[in-house]
Amino acid sequence: MDAVAQYLQHLAAERRLSLHTVTAYQRDLANLIRLVDGRPLAELGVADIRGAIVKLRSQALAASSVARQLSSWRGFYTFACRRLGYSSNPCLGLRPPKAVKALPAILSPDTCTQLLGGRTDGDDALAARDRAMFELFYSSGLRLSELTGLDLNDVNLQSGEAQVTGKGRKTRIVPVGRQALDAVKAWLPQRQMLAGDNDTALFIGLRGTRLTPRSVQLRLNRWALQAGLSQHVHPHMLRHAFATHVLQSSGDLRAVQEMLGHASISTTQVYTHLDWQHLAKVYDQAHPRARKKG
Structure with a gap:
């Protein structure tokens, strides 16, 4: 079982997240692999993650969408460092772009x-x-x-x-x-x-x-x-x-x-x-x- 599959199993079985949430994590990690041209996730460094963020921003994605994907990537690497022997988390220290917080609509x-x-x-x-x-x-x-x-x-x-x-x-x-x-x-x-x-x-x-x-x-x-x-x-x-x-x-x-x-x-x-x-x-x-x- 590859690293991503093990992480998704961890989210579903141990953290007991919903299928919808696990699918969202899977989609974000698949997007990271695409952004780095299929390079193994274990080989990525800070510069690679920063480059992936730049590519996302060039696609005119909302800051909140970019922040969510970075959070998904960081979660995967945290798990991989603890469980799979990865040497470092390349997402640490990277800050997501600031999003303008939209206040929710309410009823009087x-x-x-x-x-x-x-x-x-x-x-x-x-x-x-x-x-x-x-x-x-x-x-x-x-x-x-x-x-x-x-x-x-x-x-x-x-x-x-x-x-x-x-x-x-x-x-x-x-x-x-x-x-x-x-x-x-x-x-x-x-x-x-x-x-x-x-x-x-x-x-x-x-x-x-x-x-x-x-x-x-x-x-x-x-x-x-x-x-x-x-x-x-x-x-x-x-x-x-x-x-x-x-x-x-x-x-x-x-x-x-x-x-x-x-x-x-x-x-x-x-x-x-x-x-x-x-x-x-x-x-x-x-x-x-x-x-x-x-």
């Missing part, structure tokens, strides 16, 4: 109320399921994969908590708000009529199988349209809204980090920028000295 509290307060036409079971899903999104700040991965026994209706399996299969406990709990309770009798005896998924379709992320996206689009929202709404926007609104109310960045399941607080800090944008907008609209002259 009023928009969330408008979205969750409506209902879609059609099947009552689907309406109950959708409301439970979207209330959980907003109540607990879940990722899309975390929501679709929920099983029945992951939500404790008595304690108002849910056990969530996040990135790297790490689990965490998140609070579930009253309206989300009520929505889940309303969905469970409907679910029982659709599910088979061995179905464990909390959210299922009409055929009794676990919902796919794509299905959730399509249902949320339908809810947003029927609620009369003018902006495009995707599931992650409810996670962003949860984080921003909790931070605006509490100011507790560390608590928001834990609830979101971020490994680093620097990832959570983007929401402080969103909070500042909100405050700045309020200031511009309200403060007499800040108002622009008409």
Whole structure:
């Protein structure tokens, strides 16, 4: 088994990364081999990696894409030095190009109320399921994969908590708000009529199988349209809204980090920028000295 194959096996079996993530690493390493004209990875030095980065930049790739590939290469060489006897990591000391951080789009509290307060036409079971899903999104700040991965026994209706399996299969406990709990309770009798005896998924379709992320996206689009929202709404926007609104109310960045399941607080800090944008907008609209002259 060659070095790349061993690394990919390590990612899948030991680090337990998803197939999608492992495939991304495989693609990045294959691209490195192409950029160095097929030379063995064990022979590459710092100058070779730097040259590969220059080639990527010449292709007008976004800085974030280049940074991701460099991170993939660095991870491979770290593994190869520890496990495969490589003498050095040629990626060490190389800095990725700086990317302009785009702030995530969020929904205001009023928009969330408008979205969750409506209902879609059609099947009552689907309406109950959708409301439970979207209330959980907003109540607990879940990722899309975390929501679709929920099983029945992951939500404790008595304690108002849910056990969530996040990135790297790490689990965490998140609070579930009253309206989300009520929505889940309303969905469970409907679910029982659709599910088979061995179905464990909390959210299922009409055929009794676990919902796919794509299905959730399509249902949320339908809810947003029927609620009369003018902006495009995707599931992650409810996670962003949860984080921003909790931070605006509490100011507790560390608590928001834990609830979101971020490994680093620097990832959570983007929401402080969103909070500042909100405050700045309020200031511009309200403060007499800040108002622009008409």
